[in-house]
Amino acid sequence: MSNPSWNVTTTSDEVAAALSSHIQGKTVLVTGISPDGLGLDFCRAIAAHSPSLIILAARNPSKIAAAQEYLAALYPSLQLKPLTIDLCSLSSVRSAAQEINSTVAKVDVLVNNAAMHAKELVRTEDGLETSFSTNHIGHFLFTNLLLKGGAMKEGGRVVNVTSNSFRRGAVVWDDPNFLKTPFGEGWAAYSQSKTSNVLFSQALADKFKDRDVYSYSLHPGLINTAMAKKMDMDEFAVKFNVTLHWKTFAQGTATHVVAAFDPTIESQNGAFLADCQVKPITEPEAAWATGKENYDRLWKLSEELVGEDFA
């Protein structure tokens, strides 16, 4: 259990200050670090506590340059490494993993933060549905290549940023790329990808427990990022009959910092977190996002889609 006083209003700056000694000296790789996003705000919060290296991974080199400039202005001695990765392209993911395996001795924490919500059915160059490819399959391949290739070692952590949308839809087992399933506005595909983030952490915790690897999934809350702006949250609230509770960026990235560095949650390997705390998934209607049968099935499906077996 993390600090019991941490909650929905706690900020990443507060959590990072409390976990400062666990951030110091760590190499942290974050996907999706565009301006106006949670990935960059997470980097900002931990940068104050002397990580040895932050690897900024994005598909757009100009956004990486902007992130570098922003962080270097705040912390001139901070070590930064750019990494170009397009999670929609398995060949790009393979190249990025090879670059890290051959140049970085150890990634202590991998934060799989990047995501998108495809409103229209578009397939990637690999024939995958775009939200599923970006949000899960690309991260599945990247993570496993770092574990296989040696950059991620014992004691490493993998944080998968999901959303509450995992409660709104399961993996479409017989048609994950929407070849025949109606696509609508892409909510089923987005939910499938976010359920996959939750199951992927459970799978990693189980399959790599002998190697002392930890993995957590987390819901950051609702924050007015570039992605939230594109998703039209007012329409979302009406469609799914939910009340919107907005967080600041620093409140939104607090759970990232807990999941990435808090040693007190190690006994809950594989868990889902929200508002800085482990939150067991107990609702019967979200049972598709828990359990060995589901995560083994997702692992096998993901291996088939990337054309490589892991673990």
Ligand SMILES: NC(=O)c1ccc[n+]([C@@H]2O[C@H](COP(=O)([O-])OP(=O)(O)OC[C@H]3O[C@@H](n4cnc5c(N)ncnc54)[C@H](OP(=O)(O)O)[C@@H]3O)[C@@H](O)[C@H]2O)c1
């Ligand atoms: N904001 C919220 O309210 C909220 C709520 C629940 C969950 N989340 C989760 O929080 C995480 C961060 O999202 P955010 O709100 O900070 O949105 P964001 O600012 O749009 O960040 C998403 C990042 O993913 C990157 N990305 C998209 N497609 C990619 C690809 N093919 N390859 C590599 N990178 C790609 C984006 O890069 P580009 O800039 O190049 O597009 C961007 O840097 C996501 O996992 C999201 O699902 C957010």
